[in-house]
Amino acid sequence: MAAGLAGVFDSGSLMPHGFCLLWQPELLALHVSSDVVTGLSYYSIPVALVYFVRKRRDVAFSWVFWLFAAFILACGTTHLFSVWTLWEADYAAEGMIKAVTAIVSMLTAVALWLLMPKALALPSPSQLAMANQALHREITERRQAEERYTSFFNNLAEGLFVIAVRPDGGFVLETLNPAHARATGLDPARVCGQPVQDALPADVAAAVSARYRECVAVGQPIDYEETLDLPVGQRVWHTVLVPVRDDSGRIVQLLGSGRDVTERKRLQEELVQTSKLATLGTLAAGMAHELSQPLNVIRTWADNALSRLHDGVLDNARTERVLTLVSEQTERMGRIIDHMRTFSRRDSNGAQSFDPAHSVRSAVEMVRHQFGLEDIAIVGDVQEGACTARGRPLQLEQVILNLLSNARDAIVDDRARRPAGKAGRIEVTFGVQPNAHTAVIGVTDDGGGIPPDILSRVFDPFFTTKEVGKGFGLGLSIGYGIVDAMGGRIAADNVDHGDGRRGVRVTISLPVSRPSQREVEYAHA
Amino acid sequence: MPEPFHVLVAEDEPLAAMAIEDFLSRKGYRVTLAVDGVDAMERQSADPADIILTDLRMPRMDGKRLIRELRAVNPKLPVVIMTGYLSFGPEDEDLTGDAGQSLEVLRKPVSPQVILDTLERLLTKG
Numbered sequence: 278m279a280a281g282l283a284g285v286f287d288s289g290s291l292m293p294h295g296f297c298l299l300w301q302p303e304l305l306a307l308h309v310s311s312d313v314v315t316g317l318s319y320y321s322i323p324v325a326l327v328y329f330v331r332k333r334r335d336v337a338f339s340w341v342f343w344l345f346a347a348f349i350l351a352c353g354t355t356h357l358f359s360v361w362t363l364w365e366a367d368y369a370a371e372g373m374i375k376a377v378t379a380i381v382s383m384l385t386a387v388a389l390w391l392l393m394p395k396a397l398a399l400p401s402p403s404q405l406a407m408a409n410q411a412l413h414r415e416i417t418e419r420r421q422a423e424e425r426y427t428s429f430f431n432n433l434a435e436g437l438f439v440i441a442v443r444p445d446g447g448f449v450l451e452t453l454n455p456a457h458a459r460a461t462g463l464d465p466a467r468v469c470g471q472p473v474q475d476a477l478p479a480d481v482a483a484a485v486s487a488r489y490r491e492c493v494a495v496g497q498p499i500d501y502e503e504t505l506d507l508p509v510g511q512r513v514w515h516t517v518l519v520p521v522r523d524d525s526g527r528i529v530q531l532l533g534s535g536r537d538v539t540e541r542k543r544l545q546e547e548l549v550q551t552s553k554l555a556t557l558g559t560l561a562a563g564m565a566h567e568l569s570q571p572l573n574v575i576r577t578w579a580d581n582a583l584s585r586l587h588d589g590v591l592d593n594a595r596t597e598r599v600l601t602l603v604s605e606q607t608e609r610m611g612r613i614i615d616h617m618r619t620f621s622r623r624d625s626n627g628a629q630s631f632d633p634a635h636s637v638r639s640a641v642e643m644v645r646h647q648f649g650l651e652d653i654a655i656v657g658d659v660q661e662g663a664c665t666a667r668g669r670p671l672q673l674e675q676v677i678l679n680l681l682s683n684a685r686d687a688i689v690d691d692r693a694r695r696p697a698g699k700a701g702r703i704e705v706t707f708g709v710q711p712n713a714h715t716a717v718i719g720v721t722d723d724g725g726g727i728p729p730d731i732l733s734r735v736f737d738p739f740f741t742t743k744e745v746g747k748g749f750g751l752g753l754s755i756g757y758g759i760v761d762a763m764g765g766r767i768a769a770d771n772v773d774h775g776d777g778r779r780g781v782r783v784t785i786s787l788p789v790s791r792p793s794q795r796e797v798e799y800a801h802a
Numbered sequence: 803m804p805e806p807f808h809v810l811v812a813e814d815e816p817l818a819a820m821a822i823e824d825f826l827s828r829k830g831y832r833v834t835l836a837v838d839g840v841d842a843m844e845r846q847s848a849d850p851a852d853i854i855l856t857d858l859r860m861p862r863m864d865g866k867r868l869i870r871e872l873r874a875v876n877p878k879l880p881v882v883i884m885t886g887y888l889s890f891g892p893e894d895e896d897l898t899g900d901a902g903q904s905l906e907v908l909r910k911p912v913s914p915q916v917i918l919d920t921l922e923r924l925l926t927k928g
Contacts, residue, residue: 569886569910570815576911577821584825584915602817650814650859700862 291366298363305363312356319353322346337399338392348385351378436460440473440489440518440531448473448489451530460537462508481505492518493528502538502762504627512539545758552755553675567613567647571606578602616643628763631670633716633787634661634707640677641705644685653688653701655681664709664716664789668763673787676756676767680720680783681705683753687724687781694725702778709789718785723778726771735769764788807925808832810851812842812868813884814860822855825914831921839863843871850876853921858885869897869905880904880924884912 298304323346330342355378358371400408430437436457441449452469453461468476473486484503492499498519505514515538521530582599585591616639637659645655666673681703688701706719727735735753753769760767765787772782809831813819816837823833834851836842838860846854854872858865869881885907890897897905904927906920 565886570818573884573886573910573912574815574817574821577818577825577914580913580915581821581825584828588828590828606817649861650864652861652864 291368293362293364293366294359295363308363309360312359316353316357316360319349319356322349322353338396341388341392344381344385344388348378348381351381354378430454436535436537438533438535440533442489442493442528442530444527446490446493448486448531450476457535460509460512460535478506481507488516488518489531492520492531496520496528502542512537513542514538545762549672549675549755549759552679564613564617568610571609575603575606628667628669630665630667632661632664633666633670633673633718633789634659634663636670636673637677637705637707637718640674640681643678644681648681648685648701648703651685651689651701653685653703655703655705657705657707659705659707663707664713664791666716666763666787666789668759668787672759673763676759676785677705677718677720679753679756683783684720684722684724684781687722689724691723691725713791714788716787716789718787719782721772721780721782723774723780726779727769727781729771732769732771760785760787806830806832807853807921808834808849808851809921810834810836810842810846810854812836812839812854812856812860812865814838814857822914822917826918826921829918839865839868839871842868846872847875852880853925854879854881855917855921856881856883858883866894866897878904880927881906882917882920882924883907884910884917886910 295305298308326342326346326349330336330339336342351374355371355374358367358374362368362371431454433454434456436454438453438457439451441451443449449470449472450468453463453465455465457463458465463476473489474482476482477485484505488499488501488503498517500515500517502513502515504511515536517534519532520528521532523529578599582591582596585595638661641655641659648655684703685701688703692699692701702723704719704721706721707716709716753767757767765785767783767785769781769783771779773779807830809826811819811822811826811833813822813835814837816835819835823835826833834845834849836845839856840862842854842856843863854869856865856868860868863871865883865885869883872879872881881904883906886909890907904924906924908916908920
């Protein structure tokens with residue numbers, strides 16, 4: 278075997294390839310030059326491939342380039358060795374080189390086919406170019422959109438701001454638009470990016486942070502009015518907060534809009550005051566009667582006592598009785614006057630915690646006697662001390678008074694249409710819903726009801742069903758505004774009492790809380 | 803001694819009614835008190851008075867209706883009204899018209915002496 282292998286490599290018995298060409302110089306020159314040029318060219322290709330792979334380290338399947346380099350290097354070597362075998366008969370060595378070339382070629386061929394699907398999946402340069410173009414377009418569009426929204430943010434007259442919600446629950450005033458900066462007097466350069474407690478005065482920061490926490494807690498847009506002391510002064514704001522969530526659902530931002538409603542509130546208050554005076558006007562006749570009653574008692578008793586004095590029949594016991602009665606009656610008059618004075622006073626105090634049931638009772642007591650004289654009974658049990666609302670107690674009293682006055686008018690008008698002289702009945706109810714968050718006040722009359730097409734318009738300003746000169750048409754719409762400002766709702770429905778009587782029920786729902794222990798004690802005191 | 807005049811006082815404020823009753827009784831009148839129009843109608847039919855002294859605003863039946871019902875029985879019945887605020891409108895023509903001869907209106911607060919003078923005038927007129 279060793280001898281056989283040695284025999285193969287012993288080239289002594291073989292002829293060089295030149296013999297086959299009969300050593301013709303032209304043929305030799307042709308073969309030598311062709312093989313040398315081919316071989317050198319083949320040698321240069323792997324150098325280029327290796328150079329390319331080393332320069333472009335991101336190229337896919339770089340090992341294939343190395344395989345190609347080896348395959349072409351082997352091919353080049355076979356050509357150069359063909360030149361050698363023209364003169365030296367080293368055919369075994371040439372065969373070995375060809376064998377190596379065959380193996381490398383085969384590996385390359387197989388690898389190439391195996392790689393084909395993956396290579397086809399690679400995007401072509403034209404595809405890449407198209408994708409690139411699409412990307413450019415998208416970037417341009419996004420940039421335009423961003424510019425448009427930035428322009429909205431910067432140019433809208435509505436005050437806008439963004440609050441970042443930190444994972445620890447802290448709030449950062451991310452940014453505010455120029456309109457909000459102007460309205461609040463805050464300097465964006467100083468406050469943007471600052472934690473809320475650093476960007477705003479302490480009491481303002483505490484107030485707004487409570488609202489932000491509320492918005493995060495409910496996870497839904499909230500909408501409220503607040504009075505804040507800002508660099509521009511004390512203003513009333515109508516603020517809307519909208520929570521923004523990240524992919525995991527955590528609230529990461531609050532988008533806020535704020536509108537300065539100070540002026541609107543002032544006008545609204547003017548309107549409330551105007552309507553209050555109008556209510557007083559309509560009540561004035563009744564008030565005159567209320568006052569004339571005790572005045573009349575005093576007059577008759579005093580004059581009778583004088584007459585007895587002249588006739589010599591005034592004893593000490595009677596004198597004492599007369600004077601006590603006069604004193605009591607003036608006290609009764611004083612209470613009526615006080616109530617009117619309180620009611621007509623401009624309600625300049627801000628919102629306060631109060632018992633809405635007390636306002637309801639006050640309103641009822643103000644007109645109960647007067648209505649009784651017109652044969653209109655006010656019934657219903659209103660218990661105080663069940664809950665606390667926020668707002669202005671006198672304004673709520675005004676609303677109830679207005680509802681009672683409307684109910685009375687409806688009953689009187691209904692009576693005029695059917696002069697059977699029936700007794701009128703107004704039911705006033707007050708209840709707190711089991712969840713203790715809502716108080717419901719009901720005022721129900723039996724004055725015949727409201728035509729359905731009119732029912733939906735009764736809260737419109739200046740809408741009235743009363744004849745000219747009776748009522749201003751402001752009552753219910755003002756009532757709507759007052760209840761709305763307290764966060765409540767007011768609605769009117771027709772009701773059928775079932776015994777032939779029909780009427781209107783106005784329902785007011787107010788957000789309330791349970792009274793604190795201190796408030797309970799105070800109320801009992 | 804002549805029979806004293808009988809006056810029916812319809813007044814829903816009992817204190818005022820008491821003082822008027824005391825005064826008129828001392829001046830020789832027989833006084834019947836009623837707390838409202840319905841009460842007054844019942845008392846008048848049970849024991850008719852010569853003259854009526856009434857408030858206008860009262861529960862159950864107001865003064866105007868009381869006067870109409872009383873006049874339906876006795877058109878010439880003299881009436882004195884004591885009122886805090888109400889006045890008469892065109893719809894009260896039947897009270898203020900021809901029959902108004904025997905009707906007087908007093909404004910509250912009213913002195914018992916003025917009431918007495920008015921009662922005397924109306925009663926002597928008839």
